[in-house]
Amino acid sequence: MxxxxxxxxxxxxxxxxxxxxxxxxxxxxxxxxxxxxxxxxxxxxxxxxxxxxxxxxxxxxxxxxxxxxxxxxxxxxxxxxxxxxxxLAALASGRWRRVAPGIAIMKLLPRDATDSRLDLIRVAPGRALLSHGHTGPETTCVLTGAFADGTGIFAAGDCVEADAALDHTPCALPGEDCICLIATTHHLRAHSWLGRLVRPLLGM
Ligand SMILES: [Zn+2]
Known part of the structure; x- marks a missing residue:
């Protein structure tokens, strides 16, 4: 639901x-x-x-x-x-790129003139993304699985809109891989040294 x-x-x-x-x-x-x-x-x-x-x-x-x-x-x-x-099926014909254990990204649309990009992100059950904030809006649609980030639990079909004020650490819930379609404008703000190290690799 x-x-x-x-x-x-x-x-x-x-x-x-x-x-x-x-x-x-x-x-x-x-x-x-x-x-x-x-x-x-x-x-x-x-x-x-x-x-x-x-x-x-x-x-x-x-x-x-x-x-x-x-x-x-x-x-x-x-x-x-x-x-x-x-x-989406046609657009998502690219390759998953593993960026951390249990976490992979597929680029769908490169950064455009509005500094926005579209990606699929796949997170294995129980895995968390690094704690991060935002410098612009982020819109997410959960395609499979579910995740929680302290602000709520989001399952397949749910749409989540975040702005630059949101700091969160999304974590995939047990069950199947959580795959999300994510649009981000501008860049993420990593809070940890590891995140700051990884962010340029992700290009996010
Ligand atoms: Zn709706």
Missing amino acids: IRHHPAEASLIACAAGTIPIAHAHVIRSHAARCPACAAGLRTAGDTGGALLDGLAPAPMAPDALARTLARLEATPVGSAPVAPAFD
């Missing part, structure tokens, strides 16, 4: 395309598992469309209508996705 959802403001920003694409992918991955947030994304998209309707008309290219209609016709009706298709 999903217990943790993105903030409403994040759903609206995701629908409006005003957050970095890495964070949007994480929120949409959660929404693919969460009917409530999928509906929230659709409502936010519809609301944005209604707001656009209220704007003063602006001149458009002569073929704008024809091109828009052509794109609509190309979109299958009925099972309309809430998102531009995000194929």
